[in-house]
Each structure stands twice: as structure tokens, then as C-alpha cells.
Amino acid sequence: MKARLAYARCGATAGPLRPPRRPDAPVELRPAASVAARSVLTLLVLLNSATGLLFVGWLLLPQHVPGPGVVGLGGWQTIAARLAFCVVVGVELIRLAQNVVVWVFAFHAKDPVPVDPPVGLRVALLTTIVPSKEPIDVAERTLRRLREIVYCGRVDVWILDEGDDPEVRAMAARLGVHHFSRKGRPEYNQPRGEFRARTKSGNHNAWRAEHEHRYDVVANVDPDHVPLPNFLERTLGYFRDPDVAFVVTPQVYGNMHQNFVAHGASVQQYLYNGLIARGGNGLDAPLLTGTGHLYRPAAWRTIGGYQDSIIEDHLTSIRIHAAVNPATGRRWKGVYTPDVVALGEGPTSWADYFNQQKRWAAGICEILFRRDLRAPRELPARRRWQYRLLQFYYPSVAVSLLLGNAATALYLLTGVDAGRLDPQVWAALWSSTLGSWFLLWLWLRRFNIAPHEREEVGMVGMALALFAGPVYVAAAVGALLRRRLGFVVTAKGALRTVESLRTFRLHLCWAAVAAGLLGASFALDHDYPLLRVWPVLTLLTGLAPPAIAWVENVRARRDEPDPVPRPAGAPERPVPATVGGGASC
Numbered sequence: 001m002k003a004r005l006a007y008a009r010c011g012a013t014a015g016p017l018r019p020p021r022r023p024d025a026p027v028e029l030r031p032a033a034s035v036a037a038r039s040v041l042t043l044l045v046l047l048n049s050a051t052g053l054l055f056v057g058w059l060l061l062p063q064h065v066p067g068p069g070v071v072g073l074g075g076w077q078t079i080a081a082r083l084a085f086c087v088v089v090g091v092e093l094i095r096l097a098q099n100v101v102v103w104v105f106a107f108h109a110k111d112p113v114p115v116d117p118p119v120g121l122r123v124a125l126l127t128t129i130v131p132s133k134e135p136i137d138v139a140e141r142t143l144r145r146l147r148e149i150v151y152c153g154r155v156d157v158w159i160l161d162e163g164d165d166p167e168v169r170a171m172a173a174r175l176g177v178h179h180f181s182r183k184g185r186p187e188y189n190q191p192r193g194e195f196r197a198r199t200k201s202g203n204h205n206a207w208r209a210e211h212e213h214r215y216d217v218v219a220n221v222d223p224d225h226v227p228l229p230n231f232l233e234r235t236l237g238y239f240r241d242p243d244v245a246f247v248v249t250p251q252v253y254g255n256m257h258q259n260f261v262a263h264g265a266s267v268q269q270y271l272y273n274g275l276i277a278r279g280g281n282g283l284d285a286p287l288l289t290g291t292g293h294l295y296r297p298a299a300w301r302t303i304g305g306y307q308d309s310i311i312e313d314h315l316t317s318i319r320i321h322a323a324v325n326p327a328t329g330r331r332w333k334g335v336y337t338p339d340v341v342a343l344g345e346g347p348t349s350w351a352d353y354f355n356q357q358k359r360w361a362a363g364i365c366e367i368l369f370r371r372d373l374r375a376p377r378e379l380p381a382r383r384r385w386q387y388r389l390l391q392f393y394y395p396s397v398a399v400s401l402l403l404g405n406a407a408t409a410l411y412l413l414t415g416v417d418a419g420r421l422d423p424q425v426w427a428a429l430w431s432s433t434l435g436s437w438f439l440l441w442l443w444l445r446r447f448n449i450a451p452h453e454r455e456e457v458g459m460v461g462m463a464l465a466l467f468a469g470p471v472y473v474a475a476a477v478g479a480l481l482r483r484r485l486g487f488v489v490t491a492k493g494a495l496r497t498v499e500s501l502r503t504f505r506l507h508l509c510w511a512a513v514a515a516g517l518l519g520a521s522f523a524l525d526h527d528y529p530l531l532r533v534w535p536v537l538t539l540l541t542g543l544a545p546p547a548i549a550w551v552e553n554v555r556a557r558r559d560e561p562d563p564v565p566r567p568a569g570a571p572e573r574p575v576p577a578t579v580g581g582g583a584s585c
Contacts, residue, residue: 003253007450013449024242033109091400091407102444123218124158128204129159136171158207160204162198182202182203194305200290217239218300245296245332248288248334252344264463276390318376320334322379354471398476405513414526445457445458514538
């Protein structure tokens with residue numbers, strides 16, 4: 001509840017609304033940080049880069065390279081040792097590159113200047129439901145709040161029902177909202193393409209085909225994201241600019257204190273909402289995210305609607321930024337506003353979190369590996385590089401973990417010469433890189449949107465990101481092998497996925513490999529203490545998630561209240577009360 005109240009007070013982060021300079025004035029952007037703040041940021045990144053390069057330079061000293069004094073390639077052991085050594089250096093360079101990416105987005109972070117919304121637009125507010133995965137009461141809560149949104153114009157509320165569920169139909173009729181379903185309509189349930197079956201993009205495109213032409217702006221929120229009354233007031237003004245194709249808002253989680261997963265998933269949004277998305281404004285290509293966005297139907301028609309991908313928002317964003325507005329001859333553009341105008345619920349189970357992360361990582365890797373999904377040539381160079389930087393995270397983590405474990409396995413299993421490193425110097429240099437990185441991380445909190453975000457260090461989010469590492473590796477390998485991942489709805493509310501050992505099978509395999517490497521190093525007497533640090537971290541990465549889940553489940557069962565007997569004849573759940581009409585100006 002505390003997080004929800006804190007976020008509800010962040011509805012005007014971009015500043016007060018002001019009258020537009022002219023009816024079709026382009027969106028104005030202003031830096032999110034002062035010149036002094038950007039100077040400090042640059043110094044901190046340079047400090048971290050310097051400590052990292054010093055560490056790499058020390059590793060590359062001739063006496064530290066495996067096989068000193070060997071001329072030429074040498075034997076297989078020398079070749080293997082040097083190859084593994086190069087991998088270790090490469091992993092460190094990838095970490096440095098990740099920090100440079102953060103600097104690029106932070107340095108270019110900008111906020112739009114909010115303007116009064118135009119009056120009289122025809123607006124559709126959409127939410128979706130997959131009855132088997134999303135509780136009806138969760139969708140009903142969102143529909144009620146959608147009806148409370150204030151705007152001086154025509155506003156229609158729709159629910160897009162993948163199951164054509166009778167109970168959902170009845171709820172829609174009771175609340176006075178429109179119901180749409182493509183179930184049983186073969187033309188809207190195709191094996192691939194615009195109307196792919198069992199996908200979010202296909203569901204929305206089916207609605208678009210029949211109803212989109214009636215509206216000037218369409219807004220899209222997930223059923224577990226509750227909009228605030230000022231949702232349209234703070235976003236529609238940007239559509240005065242005729243080249244604005246979409247407006248996207250922060251994705252924040254109000255249930256962050258429910259458990260470890262919910263807390264960590266919420267913390268992971270801090271950096272994106274406060275820094276990365278704002279950097280997208282400054283780099284002229286903010287990323288479209290799947291919930292809490294509004295779009296101009298004319299723009300969507302130029303690219304054929306939402307794109308067929310397991311991360312349809314990301315691919316749609318690329319296609320929109322490569323397309324041209326036929327009315328003006330200029331490129332379509334997007335706007336990210338830091339105003340919190342909807343409160344969501346993050347994943348609360350490990351299974352749902354892993355499924356979500358696997359879908360995001362696999363989708364990015366699929367875009368990178370498949371030529372037909374890559375950024376088209378029409379995408380301007382600046383925007384192209386912005387997307388490359390955005391897409392760097394998941395593959396870089398997967399490559400770092402995979403190569404790091406491969407190099408460690410080579411050293412510990414074969415006993416090849418790993419080089420002679422002074423443990424004290426190694427610890428001092430590595431600690432300096434870690435310390436300068438942590439200092440940078442603490443300073444970057446000033447970009448976070450809500451006050452409680454700026455007060456939190458974020459260790460839970462860091463830990464959860466570490467635990468997601470094996471998932472990223474599996475997603476990257478699957479994409480490389482062209483294994484198509486089906487669209488999986490993140491279960492919500494009471495329908496959250498329950499953990500079992502199967503949930504952690506990947507992590508347990510990860511831990512077993514690490515334990516095997518450690519055991520083999522002792523059994524084979526390959527005594528490299530520094531090289532055992534990596535498998536120890538890998539072992540913890542594999543064992544910590546099931547251990548945390550077990551502890552939280554025990555605690556939840558202990559704190560669960562005893563069931564209250566229900567009188568005979570009483571209904572199993574209360575019948576929701578009806579509500580009146582939506583708010584208007």
C-alpha cells in the first residue's frame with residue numbers, strides 16, 4: 001500500500017501542464033539532469049572505466065599471460081589456457097561496455113514538456129483478458145478504473161477477451177463496457193502473421209481490423225495495471241504533434257512488498273523507468289512497452305499494426321521508428337513521459353518471473369539472429385544505434401555467463417596453466433572496479449522516479465538479476481538454435497503459477513555443473529583458489545532461488561489464517577456491485 005500511494009503522487013513528474021504554443025506544435029524536450037550532474041556522471045563513468053581498464057591491463061602483463069616464454073602457439077594446453085584467458089578478459093570488457101551503455105542513456109536523458117490535451121478526441125481504452133491465466137476480478141478492477149478516467153471527449157472502454165468467456169461477457173455488460181472476442185473466427189486466428197493465434201499482438205490486431213478506424217487515439221493497459229484518473233490528461237497533449245505515433249508511460253509495480261520476487265522485479269524497473277526510457281527520448285527513439293501506452297491508429301496502419309513477435313512491443317517500436325508519416329513526410333516518433341499514470345502488479349512467483357524474463361531475452365535474441373526481424377535499412381542511424389544499445393543487455397549477460405563458466409571449466413578440469421596472479425593485487429584491483437561501479441550505481445538513483453526508489457540501494461533487484469542469468473543463457477541458446485518460444489501470459493492474482501522443483505530445474509542443473517567443477521578441481525588437485533570464485537558464485541546462483549522460495553512458502557503457510565466456516569447456502573464469493581457511468585468533464 002505504501003508503494004502504491006508513493007507512485008500515485010508521481011503523476012506530474014514531467015512538470016505542470018501548460019498551454020501549447022500552437023495547436024500542432026512539436027513535442028519539446030528538456031534535459032532530465034543539469035549540466036553539472038551530467039559532468040559528475042561522466043567523471044564517475046570515467047573512474048569506473050579507468051579502474052576496469054587498469055584491472056584488464058594488469059591481467060595482460062606478459063608475466064600473467066599463460067605460457068610465459070613460449071614462442072608461437074605452443075602445445076594444446078598453452079593454446080587452451082590462452083584462449084580461456086582471452087575469454088576472462090573479454091568478460092571484463094563486456095562489463096565495462098555495459099556501464100558505457102548506461103552512461104549514454106543517462107547523458108541523453110530528457111523529459112517531454114507536458115501540454116494541455118486537445119478537446120473532443122475519440123479515444124478507446126483497451127484491456128485484455130485470458131480467462132485461464134488472469135482472474136476476472138483483476139480485470140474488473142481495471143475496467144472500473146478505466147471508466148473513472150477524466151477527459152473532455154468521447155471515451156469508450158473495451159475488454160478484448162481471448163476466451164469469449166460468458167462470465168467476462170456478463171461483467172462487461174454489467175459495467176457498461178464493450179466486449180470483443182476473436183474466438184471461433186478463423187480469419188483472426190492464423191498460424192502466423194498479423195492475426196497469429198494465442199498472442200497479444202494477434203488479439204489487438206483483430207480488434208483493430210474491426211474497430212480501430214472509429215478512434216483518433218487508442219490506449220492499451222494490461223488487466224493488472226490500474227490507471228489513474230489523470231491517465232489521458234497527462235498523455236493526450238503530446239498527440240498535438242502530428243508526427244507522434246505513440247506515447248508510453250512508466251511500468252511500476254505497486255505490490256513490490258508482497259515477496260522477494262515482486263520486490264526484486266519492481267526494483268529492476270527503477271533504472272529503466274528513470275534513466276533508460278528517458279534516454280530514449282534524447283536519442284530520438286523511446287521504446288514502446290506493452291502496457292500503459294497510447295497510439296495513433298494512422299501510424300499503426302502504416303506498418304500493419306502490432307508486429308508478430310513474442311515481444312511485439314519491441315518489434316513494433318522498431319518498425320514505427322523506421323516508417324514515415326504520409327501526412328507530413330517526416331518520420332514517426334514516440335514520446336516517453338515519466339508521469340506515473342497507472343499502477344501495475346509485478347510477477348509474484350519465480351515461475352512467472354522466469355517466464356517473463358525468458359520471453360524478453362528470447363525475443364531480443366530472436367530479433368538479433370533473424371535477418372527478417374532486424375532493424376530495416378530505413379531506420380535512421382541514430383535510432384538504429386539506440387536500439388542496438390537497448391538490445392545489448394540480455395545477450396551480453398548470457399555471453400558473459402556462458403564464456404565465464406566455459407573458461408573456468410577448462411582451467412579446473414584440465415589443469416592448464418592459468419597464469420600466476422598475486423591474490424592480494426587481484427583482490428585490490430577487482431575491489432576497486434567493483435567499488436567504483438557501486439559508487440556510480442548509488443549516484444544514478446537520483447534519476448529514479450519515486451522518492452522511495454531514490455532511497456533504496458536496490459540489492460534485491462541486483463540479486464534477482466543475477467538469479468535470472470541461467471534463464472538468459474537458455475533463451476539465447478534457444479534463439480540461436482531457432483527454437484521458437486510461444487507467447488506465455490504472465491499469470492496474475494490468484495492464478496499465479498505455483499513453484500515446484502520443475503520451476504528450478506535449470507538452476508539446479510546450473511548448480512550441479514558448478515558443484516562438479518569445484519569437486520573436480522579438488523579431486524584432480526588443480527589448486528587455483530581465484531578460479532574457484534566463479535563456480536562458487538554460479539553454485540549460489542543455482543541454489544539461492546529454490547532456497548528463497550522454500551523459506552517464503554514456509555513463512556506464508558505459517559502466517560496463513562485459518563479458514564472461516566461458511567454458512568450453509570451462502571455464495572462462494574460475493575457478487576460485485578454495479579457501478580454508474582464513467583467520469584466526464
